[in-house]
């Protein structure tokens with residue numbers, strides 16, 4: 001389940017419906033997907049795409065996406081730091097950024113125009129669609145791993161354009177995940 005932090009209100013959302021409706025105001029889609037049949041997180045890419053083919057086809061029809069693939073990065077990935085350095089600065093794309101997480105974690109920061117920064121932490125089962133033109137940046141979490149389905153309208157459009165605002169430098173890329181949830185449950189008990 002995703003976790004959304006609204007910094008200026010010192011608020012954290014953990015409820016799926018609350019998250020979806022909050023993000024919808026920025027044009028961001030958030031959904032939870034269930035596979036049509038069990039598929040291991042380390043299954044071959046074709047098996048992953050097959051297990052989620054219904055959802056992928058629906059999304060393709062909705063968003064005009066033409067291709068889907070599976071990206072896989074982890075601590076052992078050669079050139080990981082260099083790869084991440086392209087996306088951990090505020091940027092936008094000419095096409096939507098669509099990710100469905102199979103394994104690992106990711107942290108999107110979004111800065112809506114005339115809006116305040118919001119962090120969206122995603123994990124396995126989370127789909128996020130960040131519309132084209134949205135200012136954002138991306139980090140991995142402590143596990144340094146993400147495996148995700150990506151959908152593209154046009155792979156050429158996925159080149160980052162940098163805002164050079166340096167706003168991203170004001171936000172530590174900290175994932176809360178289970179730490180936050182265990183803290184909440186102990187506060188409630």
Ligand SMILES: [Fe+2]
Nearest residue numbers: 087093097138
């Ligand atoms: Fe991006």
